[in-house]
Amino acid sequence: MTDLGPLIPRNRAAHPAAYDPDYKTSVTRSPNLPLLSMESTLTEETGPRFGHGLLGALDNNLILNWTKGAAPAIGERILMHGRVMDELGRPVPHTLVEIWQANAGGRYRHVKDGYLAPLDPNFGGCGRTITDESGYYQFLTIRPGAYPWPNRANDWRPMHIHLSVFGHSFGQRLITQLYFEGDPLIDHCPIAATVKSRSQLDRLVAPLDMAHARPLDFLAYRFDVVLRGRRQTMFENKLEGM
Amino acid sequence: MVQKLDMLVETASQTGGPYVHIGCIPTFAGLEGIYPEDLGKRAIEDGAQGEVITITGAVYDGMGWALRDAMCESWQADAKGRFPGQEGADPKVNGFARFAADGESGEFTLRTVKPGRVAMRGGGFQAPHIALWIVARGINTGLQTRIYFEDEDNSGDPLLARIEQRQRAETLIAKKTGDGLYRFDIRLQGEGETVFLDM
Ligand SMILES: [Fe+3]
Numbered sequence A: 001m002t003d004l005g006p007l008i009p010r011n012r013a014a015h016p017a018a019y020d021p022d023y024k025t026s027v028t029r030s031p032n033l034p035l036l037s038m039e040s041t042l043t044e045e046t047g048p049r050f051g052h053g054l055l056g057a058l059d060n061n062l063i064l065n066w067t068k069g070a071a072p073a074i075g076e077r078i079l080m081h082g083r084v085m086d087e088l089g090r091p092v093p094h095t096l097v098e099i100w101q102a103n104a105g106g107r108y109r110h111v112k113d114g115y116l117a118p119l120d121p122n123f124g125g126c127g128r129t130i131t132d133e134s135g136y137y138q139f140l141t142i143r144p145g146a147y148p149w150p151n152r153a154n155d156w157r158p159m160h161i162h163l164s165v166f167g168h169s170f171g172q173r174l175i176t177q178l179y180f181e182g183d184p185l186i187d188h189c190p191i192a193a194t195v196k197s198r199s200q201l202d203r204l205v206a207p208l209d210m211a212h213a214r215p216l217d218f219l220a221y222r223f224d225v226v227l228r229g230r231r232q233t234m235f236e237n238k239l240e241g242m
Numbered sequence B: 001m002v003q004k005l006d007m008l009v010e011t012a013s014q015t016g017g018p019y020v021h022i023g024c025i026p027t028f029a030g031l032e033g034i035y036p037e038d039l040g041k042r043a044i045e046d047g048a049q050g051e052v053i054t055i056t057g058a059v060y061d062g063m064g065w066a067l068r069d070a071m072c073e074s075w076q077a078d079a080k081g082r083f084p085g086q087e088g089a090d091p092k093v094n095g096f097a098r099f100a101a102d103g104e105s106g107e108f109t110l111r112t113v114k115p116g117r118v119a120m121r122g123g124g125f126q127a128p129h130i131a132l133w134i135v136a137r138g139i140n141t142g143l144q145t146r147i148y149f150e151d152e153d154n155s156g157d158p159l160l161a162r163i164e165q166r167q168r169a170e171t172l173i174a175k176k177t178g179d180g181l182y183r184f185d186i187r188l189q190g191e192g193e194t195v196f197l198d199m
Helices: A185-187 A198-202 B021-024 B160-164 B164-174
Strands: A077-086 A096-100 A124-130 A136-142 A148-149 A153-158 A162-165 A172-180 A217-222 A225-227 B054-060 B069-075 B096-100 B108-114 B130-135 B145-148 B171-177 B179-183
Touching: A096 B021, A124 A136, A124 B021, A153 A185, A153 B108, A153 B145, A162 A225, A162 B021, A172 A225, B021 B069, B096 B108, B145 B164, B164 B171
Parallel strands: A077 A217, A077 A225, B054 B179, B145 B171
Antiparallel strands: A077 A136, A096 A124, A096 A162, A148 A153, A162 A172, B054 B108, B069 B096, B069 B130, B130 B145, B171 B179
């Protein structure tokens, strides 16, 4: 196995702080003590690989995967697509992307979700796919509804899709959320607001992408993901103390 | 002005929220059958080399309450210290597993093989360990930590050696509770707070 070098240290300023009192659950679930920072080792530089053989044909089609194609989900049909790359702009091919979301009414198919909006009998709410050679992925789904949640007295989540990405090393592991261009709730959401840098938050907002919308069928939203890169230099393999 | 660096910024993390199971382990969330099979169901297959072990534990918040909605992922080497994908790695060791805190008790279980020591880039070895990644509602960026074992020689491990307050290193060491059985509790905050990693 060629040594691709250590992972580039994470820029923690690009991410939310663990403790954010406006997101109340974080108050007791945030470490008080500093993280132990160290250069990555083989443990963080390797990671699980998932082959296409593990996936079903409808896994990336949330409109049809719950009913196995028998009946489509209710809601605004959308294509969610984009590229996964690393900090150096290199594509991340053959990596797993998983998503989960509420239905068009803002309700999750989950025992703990008791929101008034009904379940859609034709919608499950999860999808997964593997990026192609150039790091590209796509999902067909419906646009999720906004929903209220217990936090401050009247907090609502903007329309969003949860997204989990692996990359090629365990240290690249990332979970994030996609928001939709033009949603006025984004600026009211304490979870979105855990991202303090406006440019970083803007990058979680997927633009409407009319070029990839299919007439009389679905709209499209574009969402690119950037994972940590690797620092490969010709000095990487020197022995300690040399 | 200076030349422009051609670098992108990593996408910001967001909490996995309370329904992370729907996306990662849908069968656990009650969405059985939506996929052919959930990923990360087993860390090992039958016939994996080495000692088969079971690690149980829970993730506690700052009030001492066990999280009922946490999800963990583990990544580890085989009994000889080789990761899946490396030459000679045990094909029966998947290395990767996903497991959730029980919705009632908050307890989780990981069944796997005890990993071997892992070679370092600059020479030397890391003591046997399993990498853990923890997500849940209220955790804004997934937390990285490691499980080491109290019945292994941890003296030369570079990570444990970096922990200045020796008693904090104990938070990364699973306690043997029986033959092939270990206990590993994670404390997110406060007394006995687990050492979390930035690697
Ligand atoms: Fe959500």
